[in-house]
Amino acid sequence: MKILFAASECLPFIKTGGLADVAGTLPKAIQELKSGDEVRVILPKFKRIPEKYRFNMRHVFDTYIALGWRNQYLGIDEYVLDGVTYWFVDNEFYFGSDYVYGYGDFETERFCFFCKAVMESLKRLDFIPDVIHANDWQTGYIPLLVHQYAKRPDYSGIRTVFTIHNLKFQGWGRRDLVDDLLSLGQEALDRIEYGGGASAMKAGLMYANKITTVSPTYAREILSPEYGETLDCVLRDRAGDLVGILNGISNTLYDPAKDKNLAENYTAEDLKGRAACKLALLKELGLEEDADKPLFAVISRLTDQKGMDMVLGILPELLGKGAQMVVLGMGDGKYEGAFRHYDWTSPNFVFRAEMNDALARRIYAGADIFLMPSAFEPCGLSQLLALRYGAIPLVRETGGLADTVQAFNKYDKTGNGFSYGGREFGSFRDVVYLALDTYYDKPEWNALVKRAMKSDYDWKVSAGRYLDLYRSIM
Numbered sequence: 001m002k003i004l005f006a007a008s009e010c011l012p013f014i015k016t017g018g019l020a021d022v023a024g025t026l027p028k029a030i031q032e033l034k035s036g037d038e039v040r041v042i043l044p045k046f047k048r049i050p051e052k053y054r055f056n057m058r059h060v061f062d063t064y065i066a067l068g069w070r071n072q073y074l075g076i077d078e079y080v081l082d083g084v085t086y087w088f089v090d091n092e093f094y095f096g097s098d099y100v101y102g103y104g105d106f107e108t109e110r111f112c113f114f115c116k117a118v119m120e121s122l123k124r125l126d127f128i129p130d131v132i133h134a135n136d137w138q139t140g141y142i143p144l145l146v147h148q149y150a151k152r153p154d155y156s157g158i159r160t161v162f163t164i165h166n167l168k169f170q171g172w173g174r175r176d177l178v179d180d181l182l183s184l185g186q187e188a189l190d191r192i193e194y195g196g197g198a199s200a201m202k203a204g205l206m207y208a209n210k211i212t213t214v215s216p217t218y219a220r221e222i223l224s225p226e227y228g229e230t231l232d233c234v235l236r237d238r239a240g241d242l243v244g245i246l247n248g249i250s251n252t253l254y255d256p257a258k259d260k261n262l263a264e265n266y267t268a269e270d271l272k273g274r275a276a277c278k279l280a281l282l283k284e285l286g287l288e289e290d291a292d293k294p295l296f297a298v299i300s301r302l303t304d305q306k307g308m309d310m311v312l313g314i315l316p317e318l319l320g321k322g323a324q325m326v327v328l329g330m331g332d333g334k335y336e337g338a339f340r341h342y343d344w345t346s347p348n349f350v351f352r353a354e355m356n357d358a359l360a361r362r363i364y365a366g367a368d369i370f371l372m373p374s375a376f377e378p379c380g381l382s383q384l385l386a387l388r389y390g391a392i393p394l395v396r397e398t399g400g401l402a403d404t405v406q407a408f409n410k411y412d413k414t415g416n417g418f419s420y421g422g423r424e425f426g427s428f429r430d431v432v433y434l435a436l437d438t439y440y441d442k443p444e445w446n447a448l449v450k451r452a453m454k455s456d457y458d459w460k461v462s463a464g465r466y467l468d469l470y471r472s473i474m
Contacts, residue, residue: 219244302331
C-alpha cells in the first residue's frame with residue numbers, strides 16, 4: 001500500500017504546533033512497523049525551513065500548473081531523513097515569506113495552490129498513492145480534488161483520510177475566490193458552503209472517505225454544539241466514518257535516559273539524575289536553587305483555549321506560598337504582557353517568550369508539576385512529554401487530556417497525574433492544592449513520578465490503528 005501524508009508543517013523542518021510533531025513522527029512510526037507499506041510526506045517549502053535542510057534538497061522536477069486563470073510555478077524538491085522521503089512544494093510567491101501562516105484572501109490562495117500542487121505532482125513523481133492522509137484545513141481541499149480527479153484513470157483508486165487536529169481553525173475563504181482558484185463547480189461549492197463562503201475544513205469533512213480526530217474523547221466531544229465549532233451537524237451526519245485515534249510520541253526521540261539536552265540522564269528506576277536536572281534548570285533560569293520548593297511549568301501557546309486565564313488566576317497564590325514557576329511560549333498579547341509583569345516583579349517566576357525545543361526538554365525534566373488547564377484539547381502532546389520526563393501533568397478532563405492522564409488516587413496508589421472536571425476556577429484551584437499536598441509527601445510523590453514515566457504513549461499502537469484504517473477503505 002502506498003500512503004501519502006500531506007501536511008502544512010512537519011518536524012524537524014518547520015513547526016508552529018502539534019501538527020508538526022504528528023507529521024514528523026507518525027509516518028516514520030508506520031514505516032518502522034515493517035508492514036511493507038510505502039510512506040511519503042508532502043509539505044510546502046517554506047522559507048523558514050532551516051538552511052541545512054533547504055540547501056541540501058534534491059530537485060526532482062519543475063513545471064507550471066493552472067490555478068484558475070493563473071499559470072503558477074510548481075517545483076518539487078526531495079529530502080530523505082531516517083528512511084522517510086519528504087517532498088517539498090516549491091513556489092517562492094506563496095511560500096517565500098518569513099511567516100508560515102497568514103490571513104485573508106492570500107492565505108486562501110496559497111493553500112488552494114498547495115492542494116492543487118499535491119494532485120498535479122503525483123504522476124510526475126511516479127507515486128500514485130492508495131491513500132492520501134490529509135491533515136487540518138490547509139489540506140482540506142485535497143479530498144474534494146481527489147473526488148474530482150477520479151475521472152482520470154490513474155487517480156480513480158485513490159482514497160482519502162482527513163484528520164482534524166483543531167476544529168476551531170477552518171480555512172474560510174470567499175466562495176467566488178475558491179471557485180476561481182479550483183474551478184470546483186456549483187455542486188461542490190454548495191456542499192462546502194460555510195458562512196456565505198467556502199470552508200476548507202468542511203471540504204475535508206464532506207469528501208474524505210474517513211475522518212479521524214487525534215483522540216477518542218475529542219471525537220465524541222465534537223459531535224456536540226459545545227465543541228463542534230458550528231460544524232457539529234456535519235460531523236453527526238458523518239459520525240459512522242469518524243474515528244478517534246490517540247496521538248503518540250516517539251519514545252526514541254524523547255528519552256530522558258539518552259537526551260543530550262539534559263544536565264544528567266535518568267530513568268523511572270533511578271530518579272537521581274532528575275533531581276540534578278531540576279537544580280540545573282533552576283540555575284539556568286536564575287531561580288532560587290532550592291530543590292525542595294515545588295517548580296510549576298507551562299509550555300504552551302498562550303491563548304484562552306490553553307487555559308491561560310486559569311494559570312494567571314492561580315499564579316499570585318502559588319508565588320505567595322513560595323512556589324516557583326516557569327512559562328515557555330508565545331501567544332496573545334494580554335497573556336504575554338501579564339507574564340512579563342510577573343517576570344519583572346517576582347524572583348520566583350520566569351517567562352520565556354520563545355519556541356525552544358532544547359529548553360522545553362530541560363523544563364520537562366526539571367519541573368515538578370506541569371499545568372495544562374485547557375478549555376478544550378483535541379489531543380495534546382505536552383502532557384505526553386511531561387509524563388515521559390516525569391513532570392506530573394495537572395489537566396482539565398477534556399479531549400486527549402482525559403484519555404492520557406489518569407487522576408491520582410492515594411488510597412489505591414494509582415494514577416499518573418491530576419485532573420478535574422468542569423470549567424470553574426475553584427475546581428482547578430482545589431486540584432492544584434491536592435498536587436501540592438502530594439508533592440510534600442516525598443515517598444508518595446516519587447511513586448507517582450515513576451508511574452508517570454512508565455506511561456507508554458509511543459506511536460507503535462496508534463500507527464498500527466492508522467494502517468488498519470487505511471486498509472479498511474481500500
